[in-house]
């Protein structure tokens with residue numbers, strides 16, 4: 001049994017803490033969050049210690065591994081402290097809010113025999129994992145194009161946006177990681193366009209956008225297109241298409257059931273999409289935690305690393321640079 005502390009008792013911290021409690025290889029020792037009203041009920045529900053100081057949770061003698069689910073601009077110091085104390089880390093994406101800050105912490109982490117996994121949960125989602133398996137098995141020949149549509153049901157709260165690093169580093173980062181996962185090669189060219197057409201208030205407050213499109217190319221010519229919007233009135237839209245020399249793989253949206261309905265007014269009506277990430281990726285978060293704990297217990301390599309986090313962040317910042325300059329960015 002590994003003793004775990006979860007840092008952050010917000011949206012994602014709750015998921016991780018509940019998954020830790022349900023996992024046979026783990027014991028939730030503590031949950032830490034400076035907001036007592038957030039941490040106390042969660043810790044009570046799960047029978048763990050409630051701490052207001054995340055550094056006390058990291059230093060807790062019964063804790064061997066840390067799950068970081070705090071706002072993006074707090075990740076680096078927490079991750080580093082855990083590594084310095086020899087604790088394993090599963091850290092939410094992105095590494096931190098800028099590439100420079102992330103690179104600096106990764107350089108420091110490299111001086112330790114660290115076990116740090118980036119929480120790119122979509123890699124562990126059953127269908128996306130199957131797409132990757134099918135590509136590796138050669139079922140669609142050589143990959144030519146990857147098309148990713150990823151739209152949220154609505155804007156996150158302003159405080160979340162402020163600490164998020166902006167849409168490319170916060171939201172597109174999942175799709176950039178998925179692009180790397182499915183292309184099997186690193187993109188070397190990135191061009192992007194970005195708009196504020198959902199929330200004009202974003203102007204001036206943060207350097208941020210709500211609607212973006214990115215095109216990328218690898219050295220061998222494989223292409224990827226990503227489109228994101230912070231608001232889709234019909235729900236959480238998550239689709240992936242991979243086109244290859246001998247076929248295509250397509251993952252559509254998921255619904256609670258596959259029932260289709262006909263009436264005088266509509267045909268082929270279906271239930272709303274699984275909405276939002278908590279529901280759509282419920283299985284993936286549990287599988288991600290299982291992969292982390294299993295690798296720690298078995299002493300095998302972690303399935304993702306801070307380097308994956310840095311490479312995705314590099315693409316995010318290249319997209320931002322392309323928006324600002326109006327040019328294709330070469331990496």
Ligand SMILES: NC(=O)c1ccc[n+]([C@@H]2O[C@H](COP(=O)([O-])OP(=O)(O)OC[C@H]3O[C@@H](n4cnc5c(N)ncnc54)[C@H](O)[C@@H]3O)[C@@H](O)[C@H]2O)c1
Nearest residue numbers: 008009010011012032033035038054069070071072092093
């Ligand atoms: N993988 C995913 O699908 C996914 C989904 C949502 C969020 N995230 C990531 O998870 C992180 C948190 O996002 P969220 O949506 O849960 O945010 P949230 O605002 O809902 O929760 C964050 C919590 O962290 C607490 N907190 C702030 N500073 C802290 C500190 N220093 N130590 C401990 N707790 C602290 C806050 O009080 C809050 O309760 C972000 O980095 C975000 O990018 C990932």
